[in-house]
Amino acid sequence: MATKTWKIEKDLCRCCHGEGAFNNLAEPRTFLDKVEVYSDMLRECLDIDIPPVPGELCAITYTICNACIARLRDACNFKKQVQDCEQRFMTLYYKNAIQGLKPATKVKEEIEVSIEHAQSDTDADIVLKKEDEDDDDDNHFLGGDDDDGMSDDDLPIKPPKQSVSTMKTRPKPKPKPKAPPVVKKLKPPPKPKKAEPKPAKEKKGEDKPLTFTLTKHEDGTQKYSCNVCEKNFKRRDLFTQHYKMVHLKMKHPAFRSCHVCNAKVRTRKRAAHMETEHGIPAPSCGACGRKFAFPSEVLRHQKLYHMGEKNYQCDVCDLKCRSVGHLKAHKMKHVPDRPFKCEVCQKAFKWKSGLDTHMMIHLNVRPHVCKVCQEAFVQKSSLRYHLSRKHPDLV
Structure with a gap:
């Protein structure tokens, strides 16, 4: 083939x-x-x-x-559209704000029948007798000789007609006397109810009760502090994700099942899962071989690192940077003063991270501990220097 x-x-x-x-x-x-x-x-x-x-x-x-x-x-x-309509419907349903219209019941009007003359029993007998006579005339006409000379025996047998006189007749009921018209009593008009103040509806765009505290710094950076655990975040979306997963115990929406093996995988790790488990290669850069979670990240990587695309320009020296973060870091070089000062020793820093590290010295917070002699240091670089001097065999 x-x-x-x-x-x-x-x-x-x-x-x-x-x-x-x-x-x-x-x-x-x-x-x-x-x-x-x-x-x-x-x-x-x-x-x-x-x-x-x-x-x-x-x-x-x-x-x-x-x-x-x-x-x-x-x-x-x-x-x-379907998601928005379903969310709006369920919101109104749980608030009991949806009501159905009951079908209106139709009332049938009674028709009045007026009987002018009621027949008596004697009149009914006269009528029955006349009907009997008419029937006899008909039978006589049918029973006569025909031109063909056929007798009554030659005629087909027909079931005898039931005479009206033999049928049971029921006397017509006498009309009931009309009941006097019922005069409906009018109910007194209902008392006007006091208008209760309606709860104010939430307008679109209004924020719900805040669960964080926003702090803005002089350099333009922002900090979102959680009011529950006092943890700080740089972006609003990071705080929202933290609040939903940690405090509201909501499942991470990024977990989805693999269409091959039905394993629950994060969205960003799906490409790595498909490559390791099913042999489908992850999106990678053809120039350096670096792998990414999405093809859009490959294009962004190639534009920034291989094509040299720089769209963010400094207002002072016209230097072009790759991203907003690089541009902010570069602009600090043009700031003559050091905006972040220590309240204890008045030492100034250009970066807030430097001030935070410096404050750990005054607070005696030393997170980096040597595993050999248990000596603690503020910075990780100090621990590396200590290991190179005191314990060179471990480096």
């Missing part, structure tokens, strides 16, 4: 196998002021993970066409 060869001349859409000039699945795109990454949309909406293949086919086979992008957007919007 001859093997068929699939020759790809242009980009290949991994969703419909169409060829053309398409968009990369992992490259961020902006649509209606929103950044879209199509590989992440497939993973989050449809739970489909499309890995890139290594080698020359990676760039031309890891794309998606415009028609599939439109269908993917519709699927994501529909999923979000």
